[in-house]
Amino acid sequence: MSPAPNTSDTLDQVKNITDQKYKYGFVTEIESDTAPKGLTEDTIRFISAKKNEPQWLLDWRLKAFRHWLTMKEPKWARVAYPPIDYQDAHYYSAPKSTPLKKSLDEVDPELLRTYEKLGIPIKEQELLAGVEPTIAVDAVFDSVSVATTFKAKLHEKGIIFCPISEAVQTHPELVKQYLGSVVPYSDNYFATLNSAVFTDGSFVYIPKGVRCPMELSTYFRINAANTGQFERTLIIADAGSYVSYLEGCTAPKRDENQLHAAVVELVAHDDAQIKYSTVQNWYPGDEHGVGGIYNFVTKRGACRGVNSKISWTQVETGSAITWKYPSCILQGDNSVGEFYSVAITNNYQQADTGTKMIHIGRNTRSTIVAKGISAGRAQSTYRGLVKIMPKAIGARNHTQCDSLLIGDKCGAHTVPYIESRNKSAKIEHEATTAKISEEQLFYCRQRGLTPEDAVSLIVNGFCREVLKELPMEFAVEAQKLVGISLEGSVG
Amino acid sequence: MTWLDTLRNTNRSRFAELGFPKTGQEAWRFTNLGALAGTPFQPAPPAFAKVAIETLPSVTPSHRLVFVNGFFCANVSASDILPEGVIAGGLAATLNQHPALIEAHLGKLAHDTNHAPQALNTAHIADGAVLYVPKGVRVARPIELVWIGTGANEPLSWHPRLLVVLEPGSEATLIEHHLSLDDGAATFANGVSELAVGAHARLHHYKVQRERNSAFHLSTVAGRLEQGAYYEGFLLTLGAKLSRNEIKLVLAGPGAEAKLSGAYLVRGQQLCDTTTLIDHATAHGSSQQLFKGVIDGAAQGVFQGKILVRPDAQKTNAHQLSRALLLSDDARIDAKPELEIHADDVKCSHGATTGDLDDDAMFYLRARGIDQDSARSLLIDAYVNEVIAEITFEPVREAFEALASAWRYAG
Numbered sequence: 046m047s048p049a050p051n052t053s054d055t056l057d058q059v060k061n062i063t064d065q066k067y068k069y070g071f072v073t074e075i076e077s078d079t080a081p082k083g084l085t086e087d088t089i090r091f092i093s094a095k096k097n098e099p100q101w102l103l104d105w106r107l108k109a110f111r112h113w114l115t116m117k118e119p120k121w122a123r124v125a126y127p128p129i130d131y132q133d134a135h136y137y138s139a140p141k142s143t144p145l146k147k148s149l150d151e152v153d154p155e156l157l158r159t160y161e162k163l164g165i166p167i168k169e170q171e172l173l174a175g176v177e178p179t180i181a182v183d184a185v186f187d188s189v190s191v192a193t194t195f196k197a198k199l200h201e202k203g204i205i206f207c208p209i210s211e212a213v214q215t216h217p218e219l220v221k222q223y224l225g226s227v228v229p230y231s232d233n234y235f236a237t238l239n240s241a242v243f244t245d246g247s248f249v250y251i252p253k254g255v256r257c258p259m260e261l262s263t264y265f266r267i268n269a270a271n272t273g274q275f276e277r278t279l280i281i282a283d284a285g286s287y288v289s290y291l292e293g294c295t296a297p298k299r300d301e302n303q304l305h306a307a308v309v310e311l312v313a314h315d316d317a318q319i320k321y322s323t324v325q326n327w328y329p330g331d332e333h334g335v336g337g338i339y340n341f342v343t344k345r346g347a348c349r350g351v352n353s354k355i356s357w358t359q360v361e362t363g364s365a366i367t368w369k370y371p372s373c374i375l376q377g378d379n380s381v382g383e384f385y386s387v388a389i390t391n392n393y394q395q396a397d398t399g400t401k402m403i404h405i406g407r408n409t410r411s412t413i414v415a416k417g418i419s420a421g422r423a424q425s426t427y428r429g430l431v432k433i434m435p436k437a438i439g440a441r442n443h444t445q446c447d448s449l450l451i452g453d454k455c456g457a458h459t460v461p462y463i464e465s466r467n468k469s470a471k472i473e474h475e476a477t478t479a480k481i482s483e484e485q486l487f488y489c490r491q492r493g494l495t496p497e498d499a500v501s502l503i504v505n506g507f508c509r510e511v512l513k514e515l516p517m518e519f520a521v522e523a524q525k526l527v528g529i530s531l532e533g534s535v536g
Numbered sequence: 537m538t539w540l541d542t543l544r545n546t547n548r549s550r551f552a553e554l555g556f557p558k559t560g561q562e563a564w565r566f567t568n569l570g571a572l573a574g575t576p577f578q579p580a581p582p583a584f585a586k587v588a589i590e591t592l593p594s595v596t597p598s599h600r601l602v603f604v605n606g607f608f609c610a611n612v613s614a615s616d617i618l619p620e621g622v623i624a625g626g627l628a629a630t631l632n633q634h635p636a637l638i639e640a641h642l643g644k645l646a647h648d649t650n651h652a653p654q655a656l657n658t659a660h661i662a663d664g665a666v667l668y669v670p671k672g673v674r675v676a677r678p679i680e681l682v683w684i685g686t687g688a689n690e691p692l693s694w695h696p697r698l699l700v701v702l703e704p705g706s707e708a709t710l711i712e713h714h715l716s717l718d719d720g721a722a723t724f725a726n727g728v729s730e731l732a733v734g735a736h737a738r739l740h741h742y743k744v745q746r747e748r749n750s751a752f753h754l755s756t757v758a759g760r761l762e763q764g765a766y767y768e769g770f771l772l773t774l775g776a777k778l779s780r781n782e783i784k785l786v787l788a789g790p791g792a793e794a795k796l797s798g799a800y801l802v803r804g805q806q807l808c809d810t811t812t813l814i815d816h817a818t819a820h821g822s823s824q825q826l827f828k829g830v831i832d833g834a835a836q837g838v839f840q841g842k843i844l845v846r847p848d849a850q851k852t853n854a855h856q857l858s859r860a861l862l863l864s865d866d867a868r869i870d871a872k873p874e875l876e877i878h879a880d881d882v883k884c885s886h887g888a889t890t891g892d893l894d895d896d897a898m899f900y901l902r903a904r905g906i907d908q909d910s911a912r913s914l915l916i917d918a919y920v921n922e923v924i925a926e927i928t929f930e931p932v933r934e935a936f937e938a939l940a941s942a943w944r945y946a947g
Contacts, residue, residue: 121562435865450880453847459875463888468862471891478877478884 070298070328073159073268077187080137082271086110089241092137096210096244099217102224109230109240116234122397123426123458124366126339129304136242138187138269159186159266180260180291181206183247185276187269190245195259205250206261209277212248219250223281227310227347227374235306235368236343239275243308246276251286251317260289260516265307267296267327267338273304280310282317284350289320291519294363296328300336302365307342315350315377320358322515324523327363332421334393337365344371348380351406356383358514360523361396370428372401375409375437382411385511389527390423390455399429399461404437404470413444416508419455426458433470440467446476449507501527537635540661543643547658554652566838566870567780567809572752577693577724579660580605580686595711595931599624600680606694606725607663616677621670624679627697630666637668641701645730645758648784653754657695657728664697664727669706669737678709678740678929683727685747687720698729702737704762709740709929716748716775724752731759731767735789738766742932744939746775749804753779763789770927771798772936773808774943780809780838787814787821787849794823797926799936801943803832811840814856816849825856828923830916834866842874843884850879856886861893861919893919916944 080091089110093103118129140153181195183206190208199206205216213220230240247263267274282288296303305327311319321344330337340363346355357371373382384400402411417425431442448457459476481503489499505512505527512523556573557564582605594600599615601608601624608626618624623634631638642661646654665681683696702708716723725747733739747753753776761767771781785794800808814823829837839858860869873886893915901911920940927933 448875448877450877450882453850453880455880456876456878458877459873459886461871461873461888463869463871463873463890465860465862465870465890466868468865468867468892470862472889474871474873474886474888476873476875476886478875478882480880480882 067298067328069295069326072297073155075140075153075155075268077269078139079135079269079272082135083132084136084242088136092242092244095137095139096213098213101221102213105225105230106241109237112231113234113237113241116237118234122368122428123424124368124395124397126302126366129339133271134304135269135272136275137244138272140186180262183208183261183263185245185247185263185265187267187272187274190247199257202255202258203252204255204257205248207248209246209248209279210244216250219281220248220279223279223310223312227312227345228308228343233343235341236308239277239306239308239343243275243277246278246307248278249280249288249290251282251288253283254285256286257288260291262291262293265292265294267303267305270299271301271303273306276307278307278309280319280321281312282314282319284315284317287318289516290322291516292321292323294325294327296338298328298331298336302337302339304339305341309342309344309371311346311355313346313348313350313353313355313380316352317350318354318356319346320356321346321371322519323359324519324526325359325361325363325367326526329363329394330365330392332392334365337394338363340364340367340369342369344369345374346372346382347374348377348382350380351377352379353377354381354383356385356514357400358385358511359387360512360515360526361386361388361398362526364396365394367396367398369398370400372403373411374403374405375411376405378406379408380406381409384411384413384415385514386415387418387508387511387523387527388416388425389418390420390425392421392423394423396424397426397428399427401430402432402442404431404433404440404442406437408439409437410441413442413446414510415446416511417446417448417457418451418504418507419448419457420451422454424456424458426460427476428460430462430464431472431474433465433467433472435466437467438469440470442470442472444474447507448476448478449504450478450480537631539639540642544659544661547655550649551652551655551659554650554655557652563811563840566840567778567807569778572724572778575691575722575724577691577722580692580694582607595678595680595935598678598680598711600682601625601665602682602684603663603665603696604684605686605692606683606696608665619673619675622673622675623666623668625666627664627666627699628662638666638699641699641730641732642697645732645760646728646756648758651756653726654728654756657697657726657756660695661697662695664699667700667708667710669702669708671703672705674707675709678711680711680713683712683714683725685716685723685725685751687716687718689721691722691724693724693726695726695728698727700729700731700739702733702739704734705736706734707738710742711932712743714743714745714747714753714775716751719748719750722750722752723747725754727755729755729757731757733759733761733765733767735762736764737762739768740929741767741769742927742929742936743770744772744774744936745779746939748775749777749806751776755781757781757783759783759785761785761787761789761792761794764791765789765793767794768928769794769796770932770936771810772924772939773798773800773802774939777805778807780811782811784813785815785823787816787823788818790818791820793821795926796823797826797923799828799830799920799923799940800837801830801920801940802835802837804835805833806835807838808835809838809840811838813842813844814854816843816845816852816854818848819850819852821849822853823855826923826926827858828920829860829869830863830920831860831867831869832863834864836867837869839869839871839873839888841886842876843886845877845879845882845884847878850881852879852882852884854882854884858886858888860890861916862890863892913944917941
């Protein structure tokens with residue numbers, strides 16, 4: 046009988062893998078146009094001027110900033126980090142050579158090479174003749190969007206997909222109507238900071254009755270040192286429309302921590318559906334916990350219309366700290382909210398993530414499936430809220446949270462809040478914590494699998510419920526990421 | 537006694553600093569003590585009362601200790617001959633007879649300096665109950681503690697203390713009845729219990745609280761289980777305007793086992809809060825929790841249950857389930873089950889459900905010609921009795937079933 050794989054051996058293996066795992070850690074040498082360090086009203090005026098924004102938007106930013114000054118950084122999450130010096134960062138950094146570009150041919154070749162290295166298709170000509178494109182990409186590099194593909198093709202259907210800074214110029218009425226309507230400027234510390242200093246992000250509008258013919262994707266890249274990235278994404282699905290949106294993110298390896306505080310707002314009108322998928326792979330820091338991104342993100346969707354649906358799927362493998370609770374406000378009758386999450390933490394990573402499902406309308410339904418995997422000295426927390434308001438007759442929620450622990454130095458925590466004000470509402474919450482069993486490993490090993498393959502197989506099986514929700518384009522990448530993050534880490 | 541004065545004084549100043557908890561504090565976010573903090577309670581003087589024994593779900597034969605407004609009443613208590621070395625009596629009296637024993641244990645488990653109600657209790661320690669069982673002794677008959685609150689024209693408060701020490705290998709069954717006599721102004725019973733369960737000792741601990749609906753009832757339990765110790769606890773809550781049972785059990789020795797369950801049946805404007813913390817500090821521990829609520833009228837149920845598994849507590853088995861049945865449109869439930877796990881080789885789970893009665897079960901009964909009301913009664917009884925069945929001591933199980941059933945008919 047072959048001996049069960051030994052923990053210390055496999056921990057060594059995972060160390061080897063983690064050493065080489067973060068393949069996106071390179072820096073692009075490119076000249077940048079950067080705001081001076083620090084955060085004052087002048088910084089905000091600088092950003093606003095750079096973006097040539099209308100007065101109402103500057104006023105909104107300043108209102109947010111003044112409110113932010115009165116707020117305290119939240120401390121309730123199970124994450125520990127030294128105090129952030131908000132004055133010691135640049136709040137705007139843009140590659141110099143990219144003023145408003147007319148076509149992709151004008152994009153700096155250095156940037157194109159960067160995205161090529163990252164495996165992001167931002168060249169439309171790569172497609173074979175006669176093949177329908179399946180994905181359109183908006184590439185955000187530090188504080189600005191550098192390229193958006195297939196805009197013309199989407200335009201034919203009346204779909205607006207562009208950087209939010211461009212939407213401010215071209216569709217100010219839509220931006221004004223929806224910006225801050227789901228996440229108000231005063232929402233929370235990091236969202237308020239974002240409202241004051243957000244630089245770019247994607248804007249999507251799907252007109253009535255239109256089914257978006259391809260996946261829309263934004264690819265975020267932090268490149269410059271000492272900058273924070275504050276993107277803002279706004280997606281509006283008008284009545285009867287459908288859109289699937291993907292988001293990916295990477296950053297160079299640096300020894301200092303960088304702040305990423307994004308806001309995402311989704312609005313779904315009657316019968317509309319938004320599917321929002323994230324593969325978050327910001328630089329997680331090294332095996333000693335040095336460096337990495339602080340990822341403090343506010344994501345919220347409003348199911349405003351009847352029969353609307355918002356679905357969040359996230360695979361969180363990166364960031365030194367993740368603080369993120371994609372939520373759904375289920376306002377419209379029969380609206381549906383979904384949250385599928387895999388959070389993998391290794392080494393000294395900390396993740397405090399979960400969701401909020403606020404049931405307001407009748408017969409609203411929500412599903413939460415959260416899988417947390419902790420290895421090394423990582424701490425992973427699921428924190429969620431399911432709230433049933435008095436008028437949410439017939440509301441339904443099912444929550445499943447499972448945690449897998451790998452090694453005896455890590456932690457996995459589950460903190461769900463369940464608040465029901467309606468007797469006809471049914472809520473079920475279930476959570477489990479365990480490790481990969483010796484029996485499962487032995488079974489796989491017996492059939493000739495290496496310890497790494499066995500663990501990868503078991504973990505992928507553990508996450509399957511979530512990974513299968515991802516669009517094809519992301520599912521493959523995510524499965525590989527899961528394997529790479531944890532291969533061989535179990536004994 | 538100077539050590540006791542010091543303990544009281546430290547806690548008095550600590551409470552002065554802390555004040556009553558506010559809903560801004562995470563541990564109290566669902567339970568608002570505003571009405572309690574705003575009532576000018578006076579400390580209850582020692583009182584005597586005629587106890588209507590027949591109204592109690594009494595378990596005979598038993599050793600019965602009766603307390604009125606937190607003070608021990610020897611004349612109405614009936615303590616039969618106890619096994620040698622066993623002490624079961626009032627705290628004040630025991631303090632005089634066995635000062636060293638009390639000094640060795642009082643305030644040793646309930647020492648959380650940030651817990652305001654506990655500090656308030658310790659600041660006012662005057663009387664309460666003591667149960668001490670020496671090594672290897674089994675107390676065959678259950679010990680009943682009857683805590684009675686009397687009515688008065690002005691709001692009265694008392695702060696009873698319960699100290700239970702089971703030496704290694706001993707065994708005892710403790711039954712607590714908390715009730716009120718006549719109507720009157722608001723009362724505030726702020727109890728603290730310390731339970732030290734020695735190695736391989738076994739403690740069965742059952743509590744029913746049915747104080748009148750103007751009463752405030754806070755109870756804080758701090759327990760510690762040594763190696764191989766067993767604790768079985770059950771809480772039946774029917775009474776009080778606002779009640780909170782806060783139980784913290786530390787599984788300090790390897791192989792300790794805790795079974796904690798309860799049922800709360802509330803209506804009107806009642807609020808019932810159950811807050812538990814099972815702290816698995818060492819390996820091979822096991823814990824099971826099952827709590828069920830029936831919430832009618834405009835009542836509110838709160839359940840906060842936390843399982844903490846410390847880094848060395850490998851091979852821990854910990855499970856928890858909280859269920860709530862909402863019977864009216866104004867009823868509400870707030871639940872926060874929580875897992876904090878720092879060891880990998882464990883099996884831990886929690887579950888929570890809320891909702892109305894199961895439609896399929898209802899249909900099944902209706903299809904057999906049972907009318908709506910009877911079918912509902914049957915299902916509620918079955919739902920509640922399922923958790924009461926966790927009680928292994930049969931006379932208590934039957935008494936609690938009867939009380940739960942009576943609650944339903946009273947509505």
